[in-house]
Amino acid sequence: MYIWKCWRDTRGAFISTCVILFAVVAFHAAVTLDYASWAPARGPSALLWRATAAAIGELVRALVMLTGFAFGACGLGEEFHRGTVPFLLARPRSRGYFVWTGWAMGAAQLALLVPLGYLVSAQFGTRWLQRDAVWQAATSAVPLKWPEAEAWKMILAIYIMALVFYSLTYFTTLLMRGARNGMNTAVLVVCAYFGIAVLLYGVWQKELPVVWRMLGELSRPPFAFPTASAAGWLAVALAFPVLSHWIFRRAEV
Amino acid sequence: MSEWAIQTESLTKHYQQVRAVDGLNLRVPRGAVYGFLGRNGAGKTTTIKLLLGFARSHAGTARVLGMDVSTQLREILARTAFVGENKTLYEHFTPAEHVKFHRGFYPQWSDAAAANYARDLEIPMGQKFKSLSKGNRTKVWLLLALAQNAELMILDEPTTALDPLTADIFLRSLAEDHAGEGRTIFFSSHHLAEVEQIADWVGIIDRGKLLLEARLEDIRNNFRLIVATGNGLPLERQTPVVSALSAANLCRYVVERDADAWQSRLRAQGATILESMPLSLKDVFLELVRKEEPCISGNAGATLAAPSLARA
Numbered sequence: 001m002y003i004w005k006c007w008r009d010t011r012g013a014f015i016s017t018c019v020i021l022f023a024v025v026a027f028h029a030a031v032t033l034d035y036a037s038w039a040p041a042r043g044p045s046a047l048l049w050r051a052t053a054a055a056i057g058e059l060v061r062a063l064v065m066l067t068g069f070a071f072g073a074c075g076l077g078e079e080f081h082r083g084t085v086p087f088l089l090a091r092p093r094s095r096g097y098f099v100w101t102g103w104a105m106g107a108a109q110l111a112l113l114v115p116l117g118y119l120v121s122a123q124f125g126t127r128w129l130q131r132d133a134v135w136q137a138a139t140s141a142v143p144l145k146w147p148e149a150e151a152w153k154m155i156l157a158i159y160i161m162a163l164v165f166y167s168l169t170y171f172t173t174l175l176m177r178g179a180r181n182g183m184n185t186a187v188l189v190v191c192a193y194f195g196i197a198v199l200l201y202g203v204w205q206k207e208l209p210v211v212w213r214m215l216g217e218l219s220r221p222p223f224a225f226p227t228a229s230a231a232g233w234l235a236v237a238l239a240f241p242v243l244s245h246w247i248f249r250r251a252e253v
Numbered sequence: 254m255s256e257w258a259i260q261t262e263s264l265t266k267h268y269q270q271v272r273a274v275d276g277l278n279l280r281v282p283r284g285a286v287y288g289f290l291g292r293n294g295a296g297k298t299t300t301i302k303l304l305l306g307f308a309r310s311h312a313g314t315a316r317v318l319g320m321d322v323s324t325q326l327r328e329i330l331a332r333t334a335f336v337g338e339n340k341t342l343y344e345h346f347t348p349a350e351h352v353k354f355h356r357g358f359y360p361q362w363s364d365a366a367a368a369n370y371a372r373d374l375e376i377p378m379g380q381k382f383k384s385l386s387k388g389n390r391t392k393v394w395l396l397l398a399l400a401q402n403a404e405l406m407i408l409d410e411p412t413t414a415l416d417p418l419t420a421d422i423f424l425r426s427l428a429e430d431h432a433g434e435g436r437t438i439f440f441s442s443h444h445l446a447e448v449e450q451i452a453d454w455v456g457i458i459d460r461g462k463l464l465l466e467a468r469l470e471d472i473r474n475n476f477r478l479i480v481a482t483g484n485g486l487p488l489e490r491q492t493p494v495v496s497a498l499s500a501a502n503l504c505r506y507v508v509e510r511d512a513d514a515w516q517s518r519l520r521a522q523g524a525t526i527l528e529s530m531p532l533s534l535k536d537v538f539l540e541l542v543r544k545e546e547p548c549i550s551g552n553a554g555a556t557l558a559a560p561s562l563a564r565a
Contacts, residue, residue, distance in 0.1 A: 001357030008350065009343075083341040086307055091358045092331035252308040 002091075002098065006105035010074045014109050017067050021113065024063060025121040028056040060117070061158075061212065067113065068162040069186055071106040072169025073179040076248065081178035085253045095248050099174075103241040106166055114159045118151065153225040157214045160233050164211050165190070167240035174244045209233075255319035258283045258405050258437035259304060264313035266299055266461075273299040275461035276313065281439055281454065286432045288448035288455045288469075289441040292542055296461040297441040298338050301409050305335060318405055331359070334403035336411045340390045344383035348376050348393045355397045366430075367400035373422055387414035395423055399430070406431065408440035412447060424451050445535045455534065457541050464541045465495055467509065469534065476532045477512035478540065480505045483524030496540050507532065507540045 031053040076098055079085045088098065168189065173182025197208035211233050217226045259281035266274040274296045281287045291297045302308040304317055306326040315322040317329045342351055348371070356362040371378055374392045382390065391414045398406055406427075412420040428451045432438055442448055448455060448469075455472065457465040467476075476495075486504045488497045493515060496507040504524075508515050516526050532540070 001354055004357075005343075005354050008346070008354075082344070083339050084343060086302075086305075086335075086337045086339075087342060089307055090305060090330060090333075090335040090337075092327045092329075093358070094327065253302070 002093070002101050003105060006102050010071065010105065010109065013070055013074055014113070017070065018113060018116065021060070021063055021067070021117050022120045024056065024060055025117050028053065028060060029121040031056060061215070064114065064117075064158055064162045065165050065212075068110065068165030069169045069183055071109060072166045072171075072186065073173050073183040075106060075170040075173050075182075076102040076244070077170070077173030077175070077177055077182050078179045080174075080253075081180075085251075089253060095251075096245050099241060099245045099248050103167070103170055103244065106170065107163060110162045110166055111159060114162060115155050118155050153223070154215070154218055157218055157225070157230060160230050160237065161211045161214065163237040164233050167237040171240040171244045171247075174247055254283075255316065256283060257281060257316070258285070258318060259287075259439060260316045261300075261304075262314045264300070264303060264315055265311050266303055266308060267311055272461045274303065274310070277458070277461065277463050279456060279463060280466060281437060281456075283437055284432075284435045285454045286428065286438045286452045287440070288452035289439060289458065290443075290445070290448060290455060290538055291441070291458040293443075295458045295542075297458060298409055299461075300458065301338075301407055301441065304407060305330070305333070332404040334398035334401040334406045334408075336394045336398045336406075336408040338409040338413075340387070340394050340413060342382050342390065342393060344381070346382050347379050348382065348385075348396070349378040351382070351393055351397060352378075352400075355401075359401045359403070361402040363400050363402050366402065367396060370396045370399050370426070373426070374419060388416060388419065391415055392419065392423075399426060403436070405437045405439065408438065410441055410443065412442070412444065420447065427451055445538060449534050457538055459542045465537065471509070472532070472534055472537055475510045475512075476537055477508050477529055478505060478532050478536065479508060479512060479516060479519070479529045480527040481516075481519050481524040482527060483519070483522065486519060486522060486524055495537075498543075503527075505540075507537060 079088055089095070165186070169183055169186040172185040172189065173179055176182045176185050193208070194210065197210055200206045200208055209229065209232065214226050214229050214233065217224070217229070257280055259279055261277050261279040264274055264277040264279070265272065277296070277300060279300070289297055289300070299308065303310050304315055304322060306322055306329075309323075318332055320329050322329065343354075346354070352367055356364070356367070370376075374396060376389060376392050376396060377385070382393065385393070391412070395411060398408065398411075412423065415423065424447055427438055432451065438451075440452075452469055455465070455467060455469050456463060481504050482502050483504070484502055486499065486502075487494075488499055488504070490497060493508045493510045493512075494506050495509050498505050506515065512529060516529060519526065
C-alpha cells in the first residue's frame, strides 16, 4: 500500500515532467532532424537555428538533472515538513521499508522517464518527420544514429546521472526534514562540488569525477560506454538511500 | 499473557535540560479505558511517542501488550490504533484515499465499520483533506483508528476540534463498540468531563511524573480532601496521602482511602480538622497539579483553604 501512496504522492510531478520533457525532446528532434525544412532555418538564420537546437539539447540534459532534484524532493523527508510522520510511523513496518520503498518508486519513475524521452524523440523523428533518425537529445554535438544497438548506452548513462541527483536530493530532503531545504541543500552540494572540481582543474590540473562527463565520453568516438565511471556513480547513487536509512532509523518525531 | 496492556518502568526521556518524562511507572490494565490527564507540556504526548517507538527513552523500559517497545515494535503497531496530537494527514488525499492507504496495513480492518463511522460522523469522504474543517480532519483520524479494530487504541487528545455532538458520538462509539468488547483504550485529554464520561481508570501526569493512577470509581468513593490546622503536621506523600500542602499552620491533604484513620492520626498530633469532603475528578486534578510547592508557598492562605472555606 505504501507503493500506491508513493505513486499517488508523485504522480502529478511525474506526469507533468513527462509532458514537459516529451515536448522538449520532440521539439528538439524536429529541429535537429528537419531543421532545413523549417522556415526560420532557411537563409541567414540557419546558423542561429542550429545553435538553438544545440541549446535545446543542453536544456534536455538540464531537465533530466532537474527531474532528479524534483523527484528526490518529493521523497520521504517531506513527511516531516507536512507533519505526517507520526501517522506514517504508526504503521507496522520497519523504517527501512519506508525509506527503500519511497526511493525505489522515484528510481522506477526515472527509469521509465528516460527511455520514454528517448523513444518519443526517436519516434517523432522516424514516424512523423519520416527521417532517418539521428538522435541528439541530451547529448552533446555529435549525434548518435538510431536505431543502433548503442542507444541503450546513452539511456543508461543519462539514467545514472539522473539517479545520482535524485538520490542526493532524497537524502538531503530527509536530512533537512523538508522538500525546500532538501532541494536547496542538494543544489548547494552539487554547485560546491562542481566549483571545487573547476578550481582543482584550473589551479592544479587535477580532475575530479563529474557525473555528466560520462555523457561527453559517450558522445565522442569511439563511443565506448564508460563502465568504470558508470559503476562508480551508480555506487554513489545507491549510497544515498543507505545513508537515508541510517538517518531515518535514528530519527525521532 | 500480561495483565497489563501498557506497563512502563522508570521510563525517562529528556530534551536537553527538560525532563519530559521522568521515571514514569504506568500500569494500564487490559480492557481498561484509561484517561491520561495532564496540563500542557506535562509529558502526555512524549509518553505516547515513547510507547509507539516514535522517540527513544533515555532510561527505563516500556511494554505494550506484553511486548517490549524497543524490540517488538512492529508486532505492537500491528495491534494498536493511534490518533495523533496534531490532526495532520495527507492534504491532497481524500478521506476515501486515506482509508484505501490505511486498510492495507491492518488485517483486522473492517470496511463495514469504516462505512458506518463515515456515516455516523458525517465525513465527506470524497473531499480533499486540505479543504476539510478542523473538526472533519479529526473525524478522519478517528474513523481510521476505530475501523482498525485494534486490540489497543492510543489516542492523543482525540476530541480536539470536535463539536459536542460529534464528541459524544465518538465517545459513545468508544465505550460501546470498543471498550465493550474488552479492548484497551488509552487516551490523553484536557477535558475532565469526557474522561469522567467513559474512563474507568485515570492517570495524572505533571512535569513528567505520574502523580496519580487510580480507578475513577475509587476516586469518587474514597478520595477525600482534609483541611487541618496545627503545628508540626506531617507533609510526606505516603499512603494514603496523595498530596499534602502547607502554609503557616494550615495543611490540606488529599487522601486516597482511610480518610477517617488519617483524621484520627492528625488529631492525635494535636490537629484540628477544619473540613473533610469528597472530591470530584476535577478537584483531585487541581489539587495534584497546582503550582504551590509544599511548605514554601507564602501566599497559600486563600488557595490552601478547602473549596468551601475559600468560597466563604
